[in-house]
Amino acid sequence: MSQFALEVKALTKTIGKKTIVDDVSFQVERGEIFGLLGPNGAGKTTIIRMIVSLINRTGGTVLINGHDLDDSFTEAMNELGAIVENPEFYKYLSGYKNLKHYARMALSDISEERINEVTELVGLENAINDKVRTYSLGMRQRLGVAQAILHKPSILILDEPTNGLDPQGIREFRDYLRLLASQGTSVLVSSHLLSEMQLMCDRFAIIEKGKLIHISSMHDNETSEARKVKTIEVELSNPTLASKLLTEHMTDVKVTSSKGTRLTLSVRKEQIPMINKLFVENDIDVFEILNVKATLEDRFLEITNKDKKEQMV
Structure with a gap:
């Protein structure tokens, strides 16, 4: 078993002569929630899409629970759960039947007990037999998490998971992620909501113009x-x-x-x-x-403004 749930080494993406992601490296420890922060267009979503193999890498290495995506693709992907953009389901089927359908496609056997376990974990036990078309956005997000962790991945990757959720939904979603982390599942989450990331994450990295410019513990966000x-x-x-x-x-x-x-x-x-x-x-x-106390927003602005000043010198 690898020491890290996720290792990203020298990740690079170029399109033509333009570098979208430039030599990014970081590690996600077991049972931690790791945040990717950065302004729109910084490269966060591109990094996530390369990690989950939705787009090709120009360079770099991705290891998921020790499995190299290039050498052990099937094993690596079996250790991964992800929600990129909004989760999609068969809306005319119930939440349970959607999970059952996904379970049939999984590489490993997923028992009825496991479906019931994740349903309870995300708080959908009272609505799991209702058709998904009746679900609120928050309920669909929770069903998405249930689907993503059904096969017990080492790491869950989320890109802007709280988009469109109301404050109650955001808080519930945050609580589910903290519970997952306490049970050993690592989480990599990208978001522009700095106040939520401060409450949610253990560590964070700041991406700007495709470069990783800072990485630290959330509890050490002061100079x-x-x-x-x-x-x-x-x-x-x-x-x-x-x-x-x-x-x-x-x-x-x-x-x-x-x-x-x-x-x-x-x-x-x-x-x-x-x-x-x-x-x-x-x-x-x-x-x-x-x-x-200094907020994550204060620290974010301090770091990004400092980086801009250094580039101007």
Whole structure:
């Protein structure tokens, strides 16, 4: 058994003289949700289509659970489940009959128990005997996941899986993916919804203009400099006086915004008690001090803007 559910090495795609994907390499560990981030046209979908063999690679290697797509295509594809774009079904058949039809086409035997198991996993047990044409978009997405994991793949690959879902559907879908990951199935997911990716993923890679420009853990989405400087939000009785005091006594503390009774400050951790003491000694009531965490959107913009500046130098 391979250490990784998916390994992508030097993946490249050129069309004519244009390079769509340029020497991209990454690995997806077992039981993790790995996100591909990037603006529209960055090459995310092209990468996914090459991994699932919907389009040919110009160069590079793809290994799925240790099986090389070039040398062991059947074995590799049997370790893979995927939803690229919207899942399609026979709408005049029930969800159960669609799964049964897919089970008959699988390389390995799929038992009735397995069909019932995945049906329950994605929360469709009460609707599995209804015709698919009666399903909502969210239900069809869940049926798609059931179909994709029916044969117990090592990795599930999803391209923009939450497109068109309402907030409730997105949350349910995210919960299903976390449950899958906890049971050992790896997930590679591409999306432009950064807030959802932050809640969903363990690690992420940023693709821009076909290149992989950054890869890190979702829990490490701050730069080393950002760890030294924190953003806090303070609610107090006299924000105008508070700003004046900071300007006079703590010149290295930056007031980044002021809204109503709240100030947003850029500070070092050790300065927070001194700031609180300064306010209290000057008869300013401090109602709340909150730590403002950097979002994935902040990190994404920081990285992509930095990459653009470096290219201009």
